[in-house]
Amino acid sequence: MNSSELMRIAQAMVAKGKGILAADESTGTIGKRFSAIKVESTEENRRAYRDLLFTAAPATQAISGVILYDETIRQSTQDGTPFPRYLAQNGMIPGIKVDEGAKPMAGCPGETITEGLDGLRERLVAYHALGARFAKWRAVIDIAEGIPSWSAVHANAQGLARYAALCQENGIVPIVEPEVLMDGGHSIERCEEVTSLVLQTVFGELFAARVLLEGMVLKPNMVISGKKAANRAVPQAVAEATLRVLKRHVPPAVPGIAFLSGGQSSPEATLHLALMNQMGPLPWTLTFSYGRALQDNALKTWGGAPGNLAAAQKEFAKRAKLNGLAAIGGYAADMETQAA
Ligand code: 13P
DSSP states (O other): OOHHHHHHHHHHHTOTTOEEEEOOOOHHHHHHHHHHTTOOOOHHHHHHHHHHHHTOGGGGGGEEEEEEOHHHHTOBOTTSOBHHHHHHHTTOEEEEEOOOOEEEOTTSTTOEEEOOOTTHHHHHHHHHHTTOOEEEEEEEEOOBTTBSOHHHHHHHHHHHHHHHHHHHHTTOEEEEEEEEOOOSSOOHHHHHHHHHHHHHHHHHHHHHTTOOGGGOEEOOOOOOOOTTOSSOOOHHHHHHHHHHHHHHHSOTTSOEEEEOOTTOOHHHHHHHHHHHHTTOOOSSEEEEEESHHHHHHHHHHHTTOGGGHHHHHHHHHHHHHHHHHHTTTOOOGGGGGTOO
16 A cells, blocks of 8 residues: 555545536436436437536636546546546546445445455456546435444445555545435434444544545535434534534545535535635645535526536536635625626
């Protein structure tokens, strides 16, 4: 394991004023996003859409790295440059989703375990050769009556730690993503309780697996009310609760925390990040690794029509810029109506 190289990559992923674009939707997930805008999910449409995002010139100033899916890492820009090479040439580190999805967990009704450890070492070697320098593995913890169970939290944490150790062995920085879902009607207090348990368990397992904390990036959920909660906590409360939990459970050796958006609206995700960065100084860099909160507006504007490409790129550039500002605390909600 080359520790200094892992540390260098991890730091570059969370460089000041930059964050990560999650464009690693599986074929099933991108199919759902496309069907919402009535676009057929063909391989060429998926390529064209990713091309649009990656080549949106000003946007890339706020993007340190891009998480790709297995199909995407093998695709190319319109002019034939492989995506990983194009990204690297334009200052964005190519990354790859390596988990094989959250599957129903035996013995734990209503809960999932993320699969993908079998053969992972060999796949990491292949992805490294294709240009990937970081990876992502997402564990999913749902909140409902009687769940999560300790069994599911522990097994998912162990999976994340096994994955992270394998990544580092192969010169790839692991993004460790334990996502506590915001589906459902739970309170922010319940989210805080579960997120605490999950993060504490994950860092215990990372320690047991001998993962180099300086050579990883954490991708957590924010501590937030469930989407269907009657009284949703205000942005200031989300920022305070999230920081409280992170300070309790994330060692300062971790260089950066890059949040998922998890179903928050685009402005909401940006505002929460900005508020937290305004409450510094903090022991780690706090930035974004958003999928939907970066892409939603661009996807709708594009609608599958080549003629909308420039307008869609502008929408993506706007969200990237605003989130880049939020990552240094320099965003205010009134910028939503000004930014180009
Ligand atoms: P969202 O920001 O849309 O939650 O996606 C981030 C991600 O990579 C989820 O695994």
